Amino acid sequence: MTESLSFLNTAAVRWGVIGCGGVTEIKSVPAYQKTPGFEVAMVMGRSESKVADYAKRHGIPEWTTNADELIENPGIDAIYIATPPDSHKFYALKVAKHKKPCCIEKPMAPNYADSLEMVEAFAAAEVPLFVAYYRRSLPRFLKVKEWLDDKLIGEIRHIHWTKTKSPTPIDESGSCNWRTDKAIAPGGYFDDLASHGLDLFIYLLGDIKKANGLAVNQLGLYSAADSICGNWLHENGITGEGYWNFGTHFREDKVEIHGSEGKITFAVLDEAPLVLENASGKKTLEIENPRHVQHFHVQNIHDHLKGLSKHPSTGTTGLQTSWVMDKILGN
Structure with a gap:
């Protein structure tokens, strides 16, 4: 196990969430909170009033309007990026630099080239990258x-x-x-x-x-x-x-x-x-489907990080989807 994944021997993986939009309310964040061995420790949003309210409603102990503060926080082990796709690469490359496992909402990016850059960054960092194509787990x-x-x-x-x-x-x-x-x-x-x-x-x-x-x-x-x-x-x-x-x-x-x-x-x-x-x-x-539709997807992230099984939706599989979408759109 690499030094960057040493937290996997601890009681719980502490997640930080970038973005607090609609997809996180019921579909995803509660799934992370309800998965044994996971906890959501911090959330980031651009609006101070919105992210503060979100943290209070979901019982998340820390919040910030600064993504770097969340990504660089030594108390955060892994990152879930739940923003619109045009910002995925911007945040993901920062996460890869800090060698933290990451799950990105779908689609990975507006184009295949950006998706490829993210996959290559996490491969170089030797940490897992997941994509929230949760239907593979339903x-x-x-x-x-x-x-x-x-x-x-x-x-x-x-x-x-x-x-x-x-x-x-x-x-x-x-x-x-x-x-x-x-x-x-x-x-x-x-x-x-x-x-x-x-x-x-x-x-x-x-x-x-x-x-x-x-x-x-x-x-x-x-x-x-x-x-x-x-x-x-x-x-x-x-x-x-x-x-x-x-x-x-x-x-x-x-x-x-x-x-x-x-x-x-x-x-x-x-x-x-x-x-x-x-x-x-x-x-x-x-x-x-389960009420929190990402439940099985998140459980599979847990099992992957613990070395119990391989997640069906990784950056590599998501990259193939990005390529197909580009081809259909004529990009």
């Missing part, structure tokens, strides 16, 4: 993987995903959120939402070796793209295609995996039933 998707690995639909041929939703309202100032600013998320909601699915498909079906696509802005409501279509080829010959539109009347989230002997249908983002169809008939299975 029981409902592990069941899909089990069906695929058991060849319940035979040899896998093709995967298709349709994700649509109605336009996002714009406030009186003309602004929306980071997902609509092309400087932060060039693909708009594609960057935030499609990244989850593409990463999951790589986990389920194997690495992707070719990808391309088309991204346009149909509505003119904001600067980022709002309509994207893409196709890709997995290394094992499985083909894939996706259609993501954020200006439609109907909301849809539907994945179909076609095999030589059947089909599996599920949703990436919605908690729809898993459906298996083959010669034995049609099977429908409901598997609920």
Whole structure:
């Protein structure tokens, strides 16, 4: 064990959190707090009043508006970066310099080049980098993987995903959120939402070796793209295609995996039933997500740091997802 990971012999890993936005309220930070062997010891936010209130509500003993104060704090062992993706590299490189394990929210960065720089920095520092693609750890998707690995639909041929939703309202100032600013998320909601699915498909079906696509802005409501279509080829010959539109009347989230002997249908983002169809008939299975949806993801970080198992979502796996997204967006 390297000197930088000597804290792993202690009773608890003390986490510092950079960012206190919506994703941290229920999805992630409570999961860190409820995982035995972990504690959230400090949080950073740019607004003093907001971060102070956040720390009080979540029972976090220390807070700051200075990220360096958190990253350099000897009482903080590991860092969770929960800011918009355009700042991930800025903070991550600082964390790598101080040789502390890190988990970054998804997507890793607005582009593949920034993602690569982060991965290389943590590899050089010899400390783990995780990415919050928590669907790789959720029981409902592990069941899909089990069906695929058991060849319940035979040899896998093709995967298709349709994700649509109605336009996002714009406030009186003309602004929306980071997902609509092309400087932060060039693909708009594609960057935030499609990244989850593409990463999951790589986990389920194997690495992707070719990808391309088309991204346009149909509505003119904001600067980022709002309509994207893409196709890709997995290394094992499985083909894939996706259609993501954020200006439609109907909301849809539907994945179909076609095999030589059947089909599996599920949703990436919605908690729809898993459906298996083959010669034995049609099977429908409901598997609920935990209230703190990153629970299993965080537990897997714990087990990885303790040397019990390898986490399914690391900087290396996230880097492949960043590459695919860049290719589909034409970057």
